[in-house]
Each structure stands twice: as structure tokens, then as C-alpha cells.
Amino acid sequence: MNQNRRRVMKQVITLAAAGAAGLPLVAGAAAPTVINYGGSAWLGHYSAYIAMKTGLMTKHGIDLRWQAFSTSSARMAAVMAGNVDIAGTGVVSALALMASGARQFQLIATPNNFGRAEGLLVREGIKELADLKGKKIGVTYASSAHVLLLDVLSQAGINPDKDVAIINLPATELLTAYKANQIDAAAAWTPTFDRIRALPGTRLLFDDSAFSLYKSYKMSPGPDVLLTRSSFGKDNPAAVKAFMQAIFEANAMLTQKPEESARILLELTSLSMEEQLGVIKQTEWFTLADQKALMSDPGNFIVGLQKLAEMLVKLKQVDSMPQVRQWVNTTYL
Amino acid sequence: MLMKKEWFSGGALITLSAVSLVAFLLVWEGICRAGIVDAVFLPAPSQILARAMRMWEQDTLIINILASARRVMVGFLAAVVVSIPLGIMLGTSKIARAVFDPILSFLRPLPSMSWIPLTLLWFGITETQKYSIVFMGAVTPALLYVIEATQGIDPLLIRAARNLGANRWQVMREVILPGCMPQILSGMKVILGLSWTCVISAELVAAKEGLGFMIMNGKEFFQTDTVVLGMVLISFTVLITDIVFRLIQRSVLSWQK
């Protein structure tokens, strides 16, 4: 009893002294920095979600405000408009923006690597790639699934404009369209991927491991990357660093305590416990130490991204190839 | 006073409009070149033109324009074919009007976009679905235009027609229909513009070609020049159809004062 009272007294006196000394200390101790984060139910956001829900963000002085976006283009648009400060995104939209010369954001880390959480799901009658001819395939444009689809079709010599009908549907509509028999196949990522896969008569035709760059660079068509609004990063470097710390601590939890993590994530993804565990376990959750090697020295991740940019130009998804390195900022690591 | 009138003659006004347009484009181009705005937020006219040329060479431009135009035409014509006879009947028969009024009142405020989920379920991702969106967006306002036109007919003409031996159907065909034409035509001009907005909203979801699709696709890939190009093309096409309409009006309605 007495000890507690004494402790409380000490704290009050300290605060009062700090208050007397000046505001900065008080501000530093009391007010967390607000970061608007653009996320979704995709595994690339698991790190941020766990960090938020387990209090890691608050511990590091961050008030994380979660905004959900179902397409990365919408998320990037929010970044460009200044409504989102830090976003996790599949990199295709970011590359498209880079190709247009937009400098409003910088790539700061890559939180994970995945290989099997994305692919093309087809109905029973389709047994191999050639069977896709004349069919309707639903996919979200400018997403990693879109790139995967185009790449695999190109490898098989199938013309995406003439031999198949590729229809643009946002992730939320893919499931409905597939169930309603409006499309014959769907290229999706988790959790939509898992939900469609669970439907009767559906099988996986190929996943990210069929991606041409995966075979050589272990790069998926839309690797996850964390990026920050350039002006936000410049004004709040400490906050961004603190954010990163929280992220990678969450990653540690994902690697070491998958069941506990899964339980927390169920609220975000609405997957079954089994599916959720599966997704967590089949993903490689990077550490802070990994980042340096991946992002700058030798920067294999960036090399892979450059190759991806090259492919986007080849697939006519973007007009010109940006020099990805110009957008990388490793000072927050 | 007389001088002022001569200054603002027809030819002078057209020149003024042309100069204003050129000046606007130059200022726009200047702003973009000076780098005041990021190209992602506002592309320069020259950039948009370059995109247009590229798309033209790849034939994608003409494919998109024709796809949208086809959808508009089919949906619009379907709406016209339904609304004119139905509208004339509703305009002349109080009983029919009373029967249809509840349905019409329910349908009228619904924007065409709200029909997208339902039509996707009924027709799937097909051209029929696109036509139906245009149709649903156009048919109710068209009906209301026709009904109003019908009620503007001089009742004396109807009396004269009946006096000359016309039965109910002949009155509709020989008097009401041609008599309503001026008002119907001007109403249809508006409906055609409306049909274009419907087609664009239909193409934003589940399409793989068309001007609306082009805009949406451009947005996904942050090709703002494509987005603006799409908008310009829509404006342009509606303008042209407007002019064509006006020519039709003038030739068909030569009997008016």
C-alpha cells in the first residue's frame, strides 16, 4: 500500500517537475504520434495488425489508425492525397506510380515473403492451361494476381486479349462472381483465395510458384512492401522508426507464436483457424536485421523489384521502367 | 449602338470561342510543363494527345469508343422503342396511367448504377447486362417525357381527328405520335446524354473494354492521361451525337414555324 502511494507520489513529482521544466518532455511522454495506416485483410498487413492489437504500437508511442482498402490502387490514391501516412501494399500499384514519376512516397521495408497464398482457381472442367481458352477469368487489375495471370499466360503462349476474357473485379466481388457462375476462373489472393478454394468443384491451377521471377529470384508477382508518404517521413522520422520496430516485433511473434497470432488475426480475415495457421506458417516473416541485406546491401529485393518493373513494361501494364532504387529509403531501419 | 451589334455577329462569336479554347489549352500545357502540378495529378494536353495517338495505333482507342457507343445505342434504342408507344398509351388513358403509376414512381428515382448488382446476377458478365443498365437508366425518364409530350397535344386536333373518322388507335398513331414529335425529340436528346452516363457507370464494374473501362483501368494504373482522355472522348462523342440529333430534328420538324 505504502509503496504504491510512494511510487505514485514519485511519478506526480516527476511530471510536475517536467511540466515546470518545459513542455517537450511532457509531450514526449504523453502524446503518441498518429499514423494513418492503409491496410486490408491481406497477409502483408498481418504485421501491422498484430502490432496494433497487441499494444506494440502504443508501446512505441504510435497511435495507429487503421483504414481498410480493398484495392491497392485505392490505397495508393489515398497516400497520394495525403490521407494515409504509411501503407503496406502489393508493389504493382507503387511501380505504376513510380513509372509516372510520382515522388510522394518512399519504400522503407519489406515485411514478408510469401509463395502460396495467391493463385488461379478454376472450376472442375479446366484441367490445364490450354483449357482456359475462351473462358472468363476474373481478377483485380493492377494487382499481383493480375501480373501472375499475365505472366503465366504469356509463358504458355496464350494471348490475354484474344484467347481469354479477363474481367476486372475487385477482390470483394470475385467471390460473388465466382459463386454466381459469372466467371469460370478467379485469380485471387488470401483471404479471397482461401474462400474460393474452399468452394466445391474448385481447384488450384497454379500459384505464385509458377511465376517466372519466382523460379529465379524467389520473387512473387506482387511482393509486399511498406512505404511511407515522403513528407510524413521527413517530418516524423522518429515515429517511422518506432513504427518499424513495432512491425518487426510483431513479425517475431508471428514466427514464434503462430497460434496466438492466428487467434488475433481471425478477427481481420474471418478465415478458419486451420486456414489462418496455414497462411501464417507458409509465409516467411522477415526480421529487422534481414532488411539491410534485402533493401540495400546487396539489396536482392530491390533487384527483384527492378526485374518486376521490367516485366510490367513487357506486359504493357506500365509505359516506362522506373529506377526503383531511387525510391528506397533505408534511413528508418 | 449599331456598332456594338455588328461587333458581336455570329462569325465573331465563333472566333471568340475558338480563341478561348486555344488559350485554355495553352495555359493548361504551361502549368504542367512548369511542373506546378505533378503529372500524376494533372497530365498535360500534349501528354494526353500522345496517349491518344498511341492507343489509336494499337487500335485500342477505336475498340473502346465503339464498344461504349454500341452499348449506348442498343440500350437507348431499346428504351425509345419501349417508351414511345407505352408513353403515348399512358398519356391518353387515365386507367392505364393509374395502373402503371406506382411502378413508375418506384423506378424513377433509382440511379442506373443501383441496378448493377441485380443485373449482374440476372445476366452475368455479358453485353446484355450492359445494355440493361443503359435501358434501366433511360427508360423511365423517357417514358415521363413522352407522357408529358402527349398531354401537350391540342385536344382540338384530337377532336378533329375523331370527327373525321379516326378510331382510338388511329388517333394515337396519326395525331398524338406526330404531334408529340418535337417534344419527344428534344427529350430524347437529353436521354441520349443520360444513356452515356449510364454506360460509363456500367463499364466501371466488370468490363474489359469501353470508355468507362478505359477510365477505370487508367485509374488502377495511375495513368491519369488515359483517364482524362477517356473523359474528353465521352464529352466529344456526346457533343457529336447532339449535333446529329439537331440535324434530324431540323429535317423531321420542317413543318414547325
Added chain:
Amino acid sequence: MAEMKNPTRTGPMIEFRGTGKSFGDLKVLHQVDLQVAQGEFLVLLGASGCGKSTMLNLVSGFERASTGSVWVNGREVKDVDPACGMVFQQYALFPWKTVRENVEFGLKMRGVSRAERARVAQHYIEMVGLKGFEDSFPNKLSGGMKQRVSIARVLANDPDVMLFDEPFAALDAMTRQVLQEQLLQIYEKSGKTIIFITHSIDEALMLSTRMVVMGAKPGRVVQDIDNDLPHPRTAEVQLSSRYIELKRSIWETVQVEVMKGLEGVK
């Protein structure tokens, strides 16, 4: 004088049998008993509100009698019948149709062939003196010309009865005179039965074979005189004593009725 086109009717062409008409509480016509023989040119005179137009509407079938009945050519009037062609004061020409198409209208409704229609229409267009204007639209015609088209249109339909509701009231005096003369010529050639409404006593005297003056509140027949003035009704006839006698008689009747009407307003 009049050519008898239809087989001679023994009975009257038009008959009002105890006809009355009310619109709600307003009694417009009261107990009209009137017979019009075939080939008569009957002029209805009277102040406004005495039911003249209503009489025409009852004959043409636009209105139905509230009491009594109306008979045309031996049949009771139940509905609109082209056998009674009406010429309106406002012409009622179809503005989107040419002169020829307007005149052909009744024939087209009956399913007459195109060639036959054109032939008949041409005949009547020439009869009313509008040769050369067959392909003109009404908006290019003067008031007098429009009225002539209107008359030709009704004639082309070959009705038993022609009804005129103040047809020349909107025209200037000179045009009116020309049209009156033309109408008389047409009447003499065709022998139609005509009911003609006018406010002008002079016009009545010029055209009619019989004049009926109507009174108001309620509408009823007040005076019924035969017009025995000789044809052609030249200026000399218009200045004759008989003319003046008739005119005075009608005038007095009309005056009384007008005064009664005014008193009613007070």
C-alpha cells in the same frame, strides 16, 4: 337548286327530340325540339352561353344528351360519327401534314387507297381554290386559306351533315366575304345539310335558308324563321326591305335575350 346527292330522305336529316343538356348543375339546353330537313342551311344565332356550340356537339357526338335524344339521318347519335363533319373556328389543321395530307385524312382513316385518296383530295383542294398549295404546310398559309383547307377536309369525307362553329369569326372582313361566297357555291353544288353558328346577323342572312335564334339561361329555341331572300344575295338584296325586315325581327329577339342575360348577371 341544290343537287340531291343522297336518296331523298322522307324524314328530317337532323332531329332534336326533347333534347336537354346539363353539365353538373348548369343547365345548358332545355327541351329543344327541332327538325332540320335535308339540304337546309340552318344558321344558329344567339348570345354566348345559349348552347349553340352544345347543339353542334350533340349532333357530332362529342357530347351526349342528358335528356331526350338527337337523331341524324334516321339513326340516334351515340358516338362521334364522320357523317357529321365539323369545321372549327381555330381550323384544327394537323400542322405536320401538308394540305393534301390534311384533306386526305378522313379517307385515309377509312382505308381508301393512296391513288384514290389523292384524286379525291385534289378535287376538293381545287374546289376551294387552293390549287398549287397541295404540298404546303399549314404554317405557310393565311387564316383564310387554312379555313378553306379545313372545309375541303370535311368535304372530302363526304359527310351527310356539315357543322360550322363560327368558322369565319377569326378572319378579316374581306376574307370573310370571299369565303362566304365560296361556301354558298359549295353548298349549292353539293346539297349538304348544314348547321352554321354565327354571332353576325348579316352573315346569317347571307348564308341561311333558315335561322334559329337561341336564348340563354337555359338554352332554348326562341325564334325560328325561314329565310326567303332570293339568290344570289347581292348588294341590292342586302339593301332590300325584306332583308331589313328580317334583320329587325331577329335583332329585337336577340336584344331581348341579351337584356335578360345581363339582368341575370346583375
